[in-house]
Amino acid sequence: MSDTTDGTIKDPEDWTTGEEPATGAQLSYLQTLAREAGREVPENLTKAQASELIDELQGQSGRLSGDA
Template identity: 65%
Template sequence: MSESNTPSNRDGAPTEDVLGGPQGDSTRKDPEEWVTGDEPMTGAQRSYLDTLAREAGEQLPGDLTKAEASEHIDRLQAASDRTG
């Protein structure tokens, strides 16, 4: 019996939906597709965004949604030395 790290279905054929496979980054989802994206930003987002905005010399509204905050964080990280 040979062992394989590739998951298979009942017929022994490899499955396409695997975790840890070479399918790309499934942890990154467009903020516009988030189910909770229209909820207020989290405390952690607010704190980190406040730091990034101050470092960039920007002011942002304090009533951002989770999705909007995430987009600003990504933008400000890309413009700075921070990577997350």
């Protein structure tokens, strides 16, 4: 059973807190990933937007594949 079918991972758009401002931890991690990917972090991200950007930048930086 995958994580998305057993309910342990929700789409950020479905989060009840998704529209709240991104957390300090999210923003800190985003800064690291953005620097590695040569990107800028947009201002005023929501938690959901930050999560989606983290997923995107992790793919670009190679952190999930162990290449970084």
